Amino acid sequence: MTAPSTTGPESTILIKTFERPWAVRRCLASLAATGWTGPVMVLDDSRTSCRKVTDKLALPFELRLVETEYNIGTSAGRNRLLELTDTPYFFLFDDDFVCTPELFRPAFMLQVLTEHKLDILAGRVVDRIDPFWAFVDAYGRKNILRGLFSSGFADTARTLMRRKKERIFFGNFRERDKTMHVDFFEPETSLVRCDLVCNFFVAKTESVQGMNGWDKDLTPYEHNDFFLRAKKAGLQVAATREAGILHRRHPSLTQILANPFSHARYRANRYVDLGEIRQRYLSKFGLRDWENF
Numbered sequence: 001m002t003a004p005s006t007t008g009p010e011s012t013i014l015i016k017t018f019e020r021p022w023a024v025r026r027c028l029a030s031l032a033a034t035g036w037t038g039p040v041m042v043l044d045d046s047r048t049s050c051r052k053v054t055d056k057l058a059l060p061f062e063l064r065l066v067e068t069e070y071n072i073g074t075s076a077g078r079n080r081l082l083e084l085t086d087t088p089y090f091f092l093f094d095d096d097f098v099c100t101p102e103l104f105r106p107a108f109m110l111q112v113l114t115e116h117k118l119d120i121l122a123g124r125v126v127d128r129i130d131p132f133w134a135f136v137d138a139y140g141r142k143n144i145l146r147g148l149f150s151s152g153f154a155d156t157a158r159t160l161m162r163r164k165k166e167r168i169f170f171g172n173f174r175e176r177d178k179t180m181h182v183d184f185f186e187p188e189t190s191l192v193r194c195d196l197v198c199n200f201f202v203a204k205t206e207s208v209q210g211m212n213g214w215d216k217d218l219t220p221y222e223h224n225d226f227f228l229r230a231k232k233a234g235l236q237v238a239a240t241r242e243a244g245i246l247h248r249r250h251p252s253l254t255q256i257l258a259n260p261f262s263h264a265r266y267r268a269n270r271y272v273d274l275g276e277i278r279q280r281y282l283s284k285f286g287l288r289d290w291e292n293f
Helices: 021-033 074-084 106-115 131-139 141-148 153-162 205-210 222-232 253-258 274-284
Strands: 011-017 040-044 063-067 089-094 120-128 164-167 170-176 179-185 191-193 201-204 237-247
Touching (some): 021 040, 040 074, 063 074, 089 205, 106 120, 106 201, 170 222, 222 274
Parallel strands (some): 011 040, 011 089
Antiparallel strands (some): 120 201, 191 237
């Protein structure tokens, strides 16, 4: 079977962003450095658009920036991008992804997807550990000094020295007595079929459009819902460890100094009743409980 080309018109990269222009800039610049020339769509529902940042980039690919009303949410944003996609395949990105030539292998992923007759193929996600932010995450902004003298500081320091950490996120759904559980595992082979994967994947556009994309009423818990519905719809999902993406959640020190407030994000869904959303999710699938949700 002939595989789709590396960067041709067969696939579009979809990126939903919110209040992180520095992340969009970094993501797009890293993508350009890999030689990607296919179309890219970015949907931005921030108060201030990232257009000022993207307009300054000299990119070797067509970039379409979709600007919407404020804070429509991750799911609604991705669905809008999905509606606009006119290529047979798409790659789903988060805005804080960073492409490297060693990890980002679009031609390989498209070949595996087509040869194995898959609907969704995920790669691995490697978290880039930024020492300052990892320390803040570990101890909290108000407890940084206390963390220096804590008993767990040695473990935190060892984590910081590694700089990178691979996230294992492959799992299968298991339902028993109306209780859902996800069995996470570390694959022993380079390609494994499973039910649940991470947010970096390539997919057949028609297949995801056929299951109506993401449920906007379940943000921020739309991820498990998406893949459980994909399973029920009969989509073939797999993951490979031979391709992936770098995940860098925080801005660099240089970006912070250039704009001290650029890393702040405020989402309306910070104040939603998560218990209510969880119950809505359980009712949707006729479940009583979800053990590790």
